[in-house]
Amino acid sequence: MGVIYVDADACPVKAEIEAIATRWKTPVAMVCNGGLRPSANPLIEVVFVPEGPDAADMWIAERAGPGDVVVTSDVPLAARTVEGGAETLKPDGERFTPANVGQALATRDLMTDLRAADPFRQGGGRAFGKADRARFRDALDAALRRAERAA
Structure with a gap:
């Protein structure tokens, strides 16, 4: 079994991740720019990366691979x-796969263009x-089962 990597700055399911990781006895890296308190749980490591828009993303992407689980909205x-x-x-449980991540990128880019074209457009x-x-x-339980088989 690998590691659960969490893009933690705005992650709304940190408590759920900690509870499930504890049950699975799986280490977690909560990666953030700051603002998170260290956990007393020995499986949870809070990783502080330098300020910057993509520092946490780069840290996670350099380490995550087969057998690991990543939680991100990015x-x-x-x-x-x-x-x-x-x-x-x-964080809502939707799984990114090789079959759907390209479509998710295209949708993200389209929405970015639409917001840029209409500054009064309010997202949310x-x-x-x-x-x-x-x-x-x-979804996290299922991902951990798949990751366990892939490791």
Whole structure:
């Protein structure tokens, strides 16, 4: 079994990750630019990277591979970790795969272009709720089973 790498600065499911990692006895690297408190859980390592827009992404992408699980909302990071063989999930439980990550990148780029063309366009999706947390817990268990087979 590998490591669970978490793009942790804005991750809403850190508590769920810690609980599941403890049950699986799997180490976790919570990677952030700062602001996270260290965990008393010996399986949880908080990794502070330098300030910068992609420092956490680069740190994770350089390390994640087959047998690991990555949790991120960042689509370019997801593309890199999927390409490297890691199981990759969004915090709502959606799985990035070689079959769908290209479409996710294209959608992200399109939305960026639309926001740039209309500065008054306000983004914001639906609120993150209990159903998203439950879906994530199930998805993380499934990803850990797949990662265990890949290791």
